[in-house]
Amino acid sequence: VGGDVTATPESDDNEYLCPVTIGGQTLNLDFDSGSSDLWVFSTSTPSSEQQSHTIYNPAKSSTFKELNGFTWQISYGDGSGASGTVGTDTVTVGGLTVKNQAVELATAVSSEFVTDSANNGLLGLAWSNLNTVEPTQQQTFFANAGPQLQQNVFTADLRHDQPGSYDFGFIDTSKFQGNLNYVPVDNSQGFWQFTVDGYAVGDGATGGNSFSAIADTGTTLLLLDDNIVSDYYSQISSAQNSNSAGGFVFDCTEDVPDLTLQIGDYAAVVPGSLLNFSQNGDGTCFGGIQSDGGQGFAILGDVFLKAQFTVFDQGNVQLGFAPK
Numbered sequence: 001v002g003g004d005v006t007a008t009p010e011s012d013d014n015e016y017l018c019p020v021t022i023g024g025q026t027l028n029l030d031f032d033s034g035s036s037d038l039w040v041f042s043t044s045t046p047s048s049e050q051q052s053h054t055i056y057n058p059a060k061s062s063t064f065k066e067l068n069g070f071t072w073q074i075s076y077g078d079g080s081g082a083s084g085t086v087g088t089d090t091v092t093v094g095g096l097t098v099k100n101q102a103v104e105l106a107t108a109v110s111s112e113f114v115t116d117s118a119n120n121g122l123l124g125l126a127w128s129n130l131n132t133v134e135p136t137q138q139q140t141f142f143a144n145a146g147p148q149l150q151q152n153v154f155t156a157d158l159r160h161d162q163p164g165s166y167d168f169g170f171i172d173t174s175k176f177q178g179n180l181n182y183v184p185v186d187n188s189q190g191f192w193q194f195t196v197d198g199y200a201v202g203d204g205a206t207g208g209n210s211f212s213a214i215a216d217t218g219t220t221l222l223l224l225d226d227n228i229v230s231d232y233y234s235q236i237s238s239a240q241n242s243n244s245a246g247g248f249v250f251d252c253t254e255d256v257p258d259l260t261l262q263i264g265d266y267a268a269v270v271p272g273s274l275l276n277f278s279q280n281g282d283g284t285c286f287g288g289i290q291s292d293g294g295q296g297f298a299i300l301g302d303v304f305l306k307a308q309f310t311v312f313d314q315g316n317v318q319l320g321f322a323p324k
């Protein structure tokens with residue numbers, strides 16, 4: 001048994017949305033390997049915050065069950081967040097069905113989500129120890145689906161400005177070139193966390209110290225240690241760290257170098273074309289590489305994942321990468 005679902009990029013590849021059916025109602029959700037809550041806009045969300053979102057109505061689902069007294073509250077590094085109550089329902093993704101999946105109903109949502117009308121909630125794909133439900137932590141959709149999957153994996157094939165896909169339970173070898181390169185994952189903090197052994201800017205030599213990183217489909221950009229960010233932008237003459245733009249920008253006419261991350265034996269190349277992320281409208285462009293804010297680990301978000309085919313292997317607690 002498995003599932004294949006289309007991941008459609010929002011403008012500027014800011015996020016990727018996938019159709020999810022909950023109790024017979026279909027909503028587009030943001031699949032997020034950097035968090036572990038499945039939460040949705042619902043009839044419990046204040047009408048002023050429902051705006052143009054598709055909402056889930058548990059009263060219309062014959063399979064919804066309230067988890068009385070259960071609550072959740074999540075906040076993200078950009079200051080956004082949401083909170084609410086919890087129930088269970090039957091959740092289907094690309095033909096793969098999980099019964100009694102914890103579905104978290106938002107009773108409060110921050111403005112970043114209210115104004116993002118394409119996003120009707122998140123489907124967390126990190127490890128369940130990151131789930132925020134109290135008093136009893138809940139399992140993710142992927143954790144619950146694991147036992148019924150042919151292979152206990154999901155794969156991400158995100159693309160620039162065109163639909164990609166997530167597959168659950170199988171590896172479609174037509175979606176990548178060559179062989180998969182696996183690295184061990186440390187899931188003790190709940191993330192798909194692994195070690196990067198070095199980096200190279202453009203066709204420069206691979207150097208630098210090894211560092212921790214997470215594979216995070218829910219973060220748009222490639223967030224790295226300040227030293228690497230400075231080294232990278234030192235190769236772009238017009239680059240500057242702009243407070244008004246919220247990060248490093250450069251002239252759109254510039255030739256933007258590739259970045260290569262050495263992951264074990266695998267040289268993961270992020271082409272310069274993906275590192276010129278978006279136009280600011282004034283002749284400057286916003287970089288796909290930005291600071292990780294001193295997190296202690298790098299966040300390899302969609303900018304990185306667009307350039308690789310990635311296997312999230314729950315059974316063997318490892319990640320696999322291959323070029324596309």
Ligand SMILES: O=C(CNCCc1c[nH]c2ccccc12)Nc1scc(-c2ccccc2)c1C(=O)NCc1ccccc1
Pocket residue numbers: 015030032033034035076077078080112116119216218219220292293295299
């Ligand atoms: O939270 C996730 C994945 N879900 C994102 C859901 C989401 C959050 N706004 C959204 C808006 C739209 C759609 C989804 C989301 N990843 C991680 S791990 C560590 C940090 C972190 C912690 C502290 C400081 C920095 C990062 C984050 C983080 O905050 N990323 C989002 C972000 C967003 C903007 C800038 C940096 C990081």
